[in-house]
Amino acid sequence: MVTHPLSHERPGRPRSPPSKRRRAAGATPEERAQPLCRGLGLRAPVKKSKCPSCPGERPLQGDAAGLCAPGSPEPAARLELQAFRDYGASWYRFRKGLESKFHPREPLAQQPQVTAEARCKLISWLIPVHRHFGFSFESLCLAVNTLDRFLTTTPVAADCFQLLGVTSLFIACKQVEVHPPRVKQLLDLCCDVFSRQQLCNLECIILNKLHFNLGAPTISFFLEHFTHLRVESCQADAREANNAKALAKGMAELSMADYAFNKYAPSLLAICSLRLADQMLHHQNPLDLHISGYPEEVLQDCTDKLHLLVSLNGDSLPHVLPPGYF
Amino acid sequence: MLDAQSAEKSSRMKKLRRTLSESFSRIALKKEDSSLDEICVTKMSTRNCQGMDSVIKPLDTIPEDKKVRVQRTQSSFDPFEKPTSQVKRVHSENNACINFKTTSAGKESPKVRRHSSPSSPTSPKFGKADSYEKLEKLGEGSYATVYKGKSKVNGKLVALKVIRLQEEEGTPFTAIREASLLKGLKHANIVLLHDIIHTKETLTLVFEYVHTDLCQYMDKHPGGLHPDNVKLFLFQLLRGLSYIHQRYILHRDLKPQNLLISDTGELKLADFGLARAKSVPSHTYSNEVVTLWYRPPDVLLGSTEYSTCLDMWGVGCIFVETIQGVAAFPGMKDIQDQLERIFLVLGTPNEDTWPGVHSLPHFKPERFTQYSSKNLRQAWNKLSYVNHAEDLASKLLQCFPKNRLSAQAALSHEYFSDLPPRLWELTDMSSIFTVPNVRLQLEVGESMRVFGKNNSYGKGLSNSKH
Incomplete structure (x- = not known):
């Protein structure tokens, strides 16, 4: 339904259809002008050189164009709602049913080298990377899921970890993006410390290890689902629903980077992010939490943790919060 | 303008470049005698990357000395609450680090990538060539090339x-989509x-x-x-589509070549190379997807936002084609011609009949032409x-x-x-032909139910667009 401002932010993307370019141009000026990292901004020229330090970089600021403008949903959004009316309940049922099969609770338990800190660092980097390419939130979610599930199958050395990150993103994009990235672009992002052969090999290994089971239910799906439900129920106004979704998405991104949140299922994180977003935005008609089927203690526990995470990383969410919130 | 844009892009790109770890001398999948394979490297690197401030602070980032264990109160939703309130350290130290096996890691030839060669399948579940x-x-x-094959295990044809x-670009996206989507689909009307x-x-x-496909079947009859x-073919097509649509999957490339027909008349949806799980709705699809004859007018008019109804247009076209014996809208030239053919029958749309059409x-x-x-x-x-055939066709x-x-609603139409x-x-997983008295009728001029010997997997393939 409602377009993510984020998804359309792909300036200068060569193969984008015209409609996308138009929307990219409509992104807020500060968003476009502000680089993702305000450090030296220089490319590390050779292997093993030090990376540019980027003080004050805010990985999450792209999210967005922030609060959605009021107004009726676009025609396409109405179309999606139509399909949602026909099939929404069964989509939810199936995705929810698949959740436990695709949920890696402790992907690092058997890892000799990869630490929660390294995972956090990698995902904190993948977030601006996926945004830079204009990939959907769905791609990011799938990438992180593929990464985590692969980690449960195979010990990975610390110095291959970044390669695993971009390869997971590569696979995720091939699943859902119209224009997946080129291998060269991904290698370039890693300062060319890996080879094409390595990336393609690892892709094969991942596909093999996961037996091509790649269609995980994602936080992205559940955020959309709950937001649709809310708009459909006619209680919430569309603007509140969309604002909550935009903020919740930012929180969900944060939570993916923090290993402590791995124990929570995507549907739980989605509903709790929306709940917290409603609270922070002081919405008049907050989401009805019963639709998730989770007991109150479970919801409360997860929401508390999210709240803590948001207060630790508040500066990452400036664009989705009302001015002067923090 | 373009220059400025691309300059901006490349500058952003540079800033994203990062090496998250230091030494990448090689990557090799090691097969240990343990059950787990390992991806290992010659040298461990634990150097922290600079630019740490870009990293999201996880819940356990607060230094021990500053950590205040706060009782979580249910009402603590003060947004100004400072991060000093640490709930609890979530990771226990003991699961963070298992001793890294350095054995043989350094002894292997650096060039070895043999274990990553998938020709030695790492998983017993994977089939052997x-x-x-x-x-x-x-x-x-x-x-892809399609061959007829025979299982050496049970002698069945495959x-x-x-x-x-x-x-260049690794595994084709079509293969990844087809394999990952089909793995989850078990239905009598899905290949x-x-x-x-x-x-x-x-x-x-x-x-x-x-054995054959609907295109060949129609050529033959x-x-x-x-x-x-x-009716039986359409029912099965709708059954299969309803199944995938309920699972959040669009086929996106419906055409007679992609509908396989078995010798008993079972219809199976095939060629999921362009299918995909429905995703964030704002996401646009490539508008080069559906073969022109079966492409809906909204897509022809440049709409890139579509949903399950995309496939339903194709169902309507196939329904008409099977009943009439000619393609419903056999455009000969281009998109314009294709649209003209559609409007000739259905009327040229306007804002009254199609709200929003002017903005496509x-x-x-x-x-x-009006x-x-x-x-x-x-x-x-x-x-x-x-x-009721005309009514159903007009609703599709x-x-x-x-x-x-x-698809679901169509299955309840009076036509059936x-x-x-x-x-x-x-x-x-039950075929419709398990129901008593449901069987394929002889086609006109068909003395024996012998169907085309030529399989047409390939035909469907060669026509598909990528």
């Missing part, structure tokens, strides 16, 4: 879709994926073998199919021979996407009311 005997070639497509692995064989040069998808068979990228009212809508039977007379062939009947009720109670 030699468990199937390759028979004749059935067809060739842009990225179709082997052999996908060449490109060096069954038996096995995946991953070798160094190729990826082979092993499918159940189905020109002039329209037996009305009862049309390629809709230029002056470019289209046609009024007609009864479908005027265009396809055989629709009037069967009760709606220019305004929102008005198109869903003379079929045995048990057809609606079948389990997913």
Whole structure:
């Protein structure tokens, strides 16, 4: 339904259809002008050189164009709602049913080298990377899921970890993006410390290890689902629903980077992010939490943790919060 | 402008470049005698990358000395609450680090990548290339070649879709989509994926073998199919589509070549290379997806936002084609011609019949002749021979996407009311032909039920766009 401002932010993307370019141009000026990292901004020229330090970089600021403008949903959004009316309940049922099969609770338990800190660092980097390419939130979610599930199958050395990150993103994009990235672009992002052969090999290994089971239910799906439900129920106004979704998405991104949140299922994180977003935005008609089927203690526990995470990383969410919130 | 844009882009790109770890001398999948394979490297690197402030602070980032263990109160939703309130350290130290096995890691030749070669399958679940005997070639497509094959285990016939692995961009996205989507689909009207064989040069998808496809079947029986068979085919098509649509999957490339027909008349949806799980709705699809004849007008007019109704237009076209014996909208030239053919029958849309049509990228009212809508039977007379057929076709062939009947709703249409009720109670994997008295009728001029010997997997392939 409602377009993510984020998804359309792909300036200068060569193969984008015209409609996308138009929307990219409509992104807020500060968003476009502000680089993702305000450090030296220089490319590390050779292997093993030090990376540019980027003080004050805010990985999450792209999210967005922030609060959605009021107004009726676009025609396409109405179309999606139509399909949602026909099939929404069964989509939810199936995705929810698949959740436990695709949920890696402790992907690092058997890892000799990869630490929660390294995972956090990698995902904190993948977030601006996926945004830079204009990939959907769905791609990011799938990438992180593929990464985590692969980690449960195979010990990975610390110095291959970044390669695993971009390869997971590569696979995720091939699943859902119209224009997946080129291998060269991904290698370039890693300062060319890996080879094409390595990336393609690892892709094969991942596909093999996961037996091509790649269609995980994602936080992205559940955020959309709950937001649709809310708009459909006619209680919430569309603007509140969309604002909550935009903020919740930012929180969900944060939570993916923090290993402590791995124990929570995507549907739980989605509903709790929306709940917290409603609270922070002081919405008049907050989401009805019963639709998730989770007991109150479970919801409360997860929401508390999210709240803590948001207060630790508040500066990452400036664009989705009302001015002067923090 | 473009220069400025690309400069900005590349500058942002540079800033994203990061090395998250230091030494990458090699990557190799090591097969240990333990059950787990390892990806290992010669040298451990634990150096922290700079630019740490870009990293999201996890809950356990607060230094121990500053950590204040706060009782979580249920009402602590003060947004100004400072991060000093640490709930609890979530990671226990002991699961963070298992001793890294350095054995043999340094001894292996640095060039070795043998274990990553998928020709030694790392998983026993994965099929071995030699468990199937390759028979004749059935067809060739842009990225795959299809062979008839035979299982050495049970002697059953299979179709082997052999996908060449490109060096450049790794595994083709079509293969990834087809394999990952089909793995989760088990339905009598969806082609069954038996096995995946991953070798160094190729990826082979092993499918159940189905004798022919709807395109060949119609070629063999020109002039329209037996009305009862049309109904059974359409019912099965809708059953399969309803199944995937309920699972959040669009086929996106419906056409007769992609509907396989078994010798008993079972219809199976195939070629999921362009299918995808529905995703964030704002996400745009490539508008080069559906073969022109079966492409809905909204997509032809440049809409890139579509949903399950995309597939339903194709169902309408196929329904008409099976009943009438000619393609519903056989455009000869381009998109414009294709649209003209559609509007000639259904009427040229306007804001009244199709709210929002004027804002579609390629809709230029002056470019289209103004046609009024007609009864479908005027265009396809055989629709009037069967009760409710015209009504069902008109509900599927709606220019305004929102008005198109869903697969689920179409299954309840009166057109199907003379079929045995048990057809609606079948389990997913049961064929409709398990219901008594449901069987394929002989087509006109058919003395024996012998169907085309030529399989047409390849035909479907070669026509698909990538």
